[in-house]
Amino acid sequence: MAPQNMPAVSIDINMFWQIINFLILMFFFKKYFQKPISKVLDARKEKIANELKQAEIDREMAAKANEETQGILKAARTEANEILLRAEKKADDRKEAILKEANSQREKTIKSAELEVEKMKKQARKELQSEVTALAVNLAEKMINEKLDSKLGANLLNVLLKR
Template sequence: MNLTAQTMPAISIDINMFWQIINFLILIFIFNKHLKKPLNKILKKRKDIISNDLEEAKKNKEEAIIEREEAEKELKEARRQADEMIFIAEKKADQRKEEILRGATSQRDKILKSAEIEVGKMKARAKGEIREEMQALAVKLAEKIIKEKLDSKHSNNLINNFINELGEE
């Protein structure tokens, strides 16, 4: 078998391919003539917008960092002031507590002294009442003893004599 190989060209350009290449070149020419400038304008506008947005974002980020630092400083200052206020309030509360305790102690002492005075007065009254009752009981006892003795001894004569003597005076 003897094969003769016919070699085909690597690129064969026929008429259709020729017109396609010409159409492509015409499209490139039209694109460059009519669409390139508007597209470039649009792309440049977009590029400018994006770069402006990036710059603005960068500025906003820097401002946000500065504001965050300021806010942190203000927060620290507010916390310091709050701690100071709490310290002062606790100090005032302790002072007020001491004043209240001193007042309560003073009032308690006054009440105790008043109660002691009242107890002393009540003791004195009770002693006086007991003394009066004792005197009354002693008088009754003496009367009873005298009466019994008089009844047993000349009770009638003595009483009558005593009454007579009183009557003469």
């Protein structure tokens, strides 16, 4: 058998009608379905673009909100530190005032006690002097009663009174 020469592409009548049908189908598709499908695709493309824009806006807003939050947090920390420092200073001032008041009160108490001691010393001296005077008078009376010389009694009395 001898090899037959067959063309590389053979087109028979069935294939011809299939190509014609395909071209007619493409024509109808292009005429009736291309616009609605294009509208759907364009609407979808626009929706995706809008969502991307909105996502970018949301991301920027979130970044800005994050920055504001960080700023507020930093300000709050700074204010808290300032409040803490003021409270510590007030506590130190109050402590110093209490210590100063306590020292002042202690000094007053010490001075009062010293004055009281001095007053008691003076009182004791007065009482002692009164007793000595009374004893001297009693002694003088006894001496006079014992018939001592009046001159001697007066001298003795003067000596005792001078002490």
